[in-house]
Amino acid sequence: MVSRNGDDGRFLTPSGAAAVWGSPEDTVSDDQVDFRAEPVPHIIVVEDDPPLRALLTRLLIENGYEATGVGDGEEMFRIMADRGSSPIDLILLDIMLPGESGLILCNRIREYSKVPIIIVSARGLEADRVAGLDTGADDYIAKPFSRSELLARVRALLRRAGESRIPPEAFSVTRLDFAGWSYFPKRRELLAPSKAEVSLTAAEHDLLQTLLRHPQRTIGRERLIELVRHRIGNPSDRSIDVLVSRLRRKLSGNRNKNALIRTIRGVGYMFAADVTGS
Structure with missing residues (x-):
């Protein structure tokens, strides 16, 4: 009482x-x-x-x-x-x-x-x-x-x-697959279609996880700034654009570098591929 x-x-x-x-x-x-x-x-x-x-x-x-x-x-x-x-x-x-x-x-x-x-x-x-x-x-x-x-x-x-609600499966999923790539959230490991490991910075890991958890949905720049604020000093639209550009290059392989992460002009970005979890 x-x-x-x-x-x-x-x-x-x-x-x-x-x-x-x-x-x-x-x-x-x-x-x-x-x-x-x-x-x-x-x-x-x-x-x-x-x-x-x-x-x-x-x-x-x-x-x-x-x-x-x-x-x-x-x-x-x-x-x-x-x-x-x-x-x-x-x-x-x-x-x-x-x-x-x-x-x-x-x-x-x-x-x-x-x-x-x-x-x-x-x-x-x-x-x-x-x-x-x-x-x-x-x-x-x-x-x-x-x-x-x-x-x-x-x-x-x-x-x-806003739309950042995290479902429980996000805490138990061990693998996310997309376009031949595999990402392991808990051990923060990215494997290319060739099975070679691709090195990512902490901010790139955070960005990739966010995109993979919201596939085919537009995520605004302001939202991305909030998501990586603790990784980037004085984050801004420009710093987010640079971060996305770096991740794009690492995911591009031999294909169009914009194929997986699309720019939604004046708004933000969208992860275009289908994502499956296991």
Whole structure:
């Protein structure tokens, strides 16, 4: 049960832990929840403090999200791989966790996924925020914080993510095949039709994975900038164009260098080949 503590608008967890969010008028009653028929964003809360984990999960559910609370990285990866057809849309990730820290987990996720991540931590120094963002987090919020601020950050990040929902099979697929090529996401290996391995930079790997997960769909330059921001200093339209050009050359072989990655003038790029996963 959650109880108010005085008139400062803060809440206490059952254990008496410090408050994390705001004013009582923000509370959503059961009859205000929007139970929509269509799929709603699914958010994983990774927090080792059970009362706080329950509080965050409840807040998200009361505001129309599907939320799953877990206590460590092992549980998180199990949920990400076992969700069936329901995609993971966003992760709220604490830093101080049993086993691997939130920073290490964030870095591991970024090896093969662009699922939006908000780090939620009691460590609010500038160096802590920089470290979190440098490992691949999209946002960083320090405790204590208001519930309205957390929900606003969740809405903003989901809005920016747009069509980047990552289905569970993205975490279990071991091989992606296209036009005679084979790509192995987990070990980040690209094999040409001749079976020769083609060397890619970290940014080229990120770009290729993004294109392979959205075949025959236009991806805007702004979206690509967000996807590789942690790999490229001061990314811009020009830096994305150069990155695409480098990847094109490596994928061209003896064919037209634009055959696999097509330019959609004034918008962005499209991966033209069929992609199958196994």
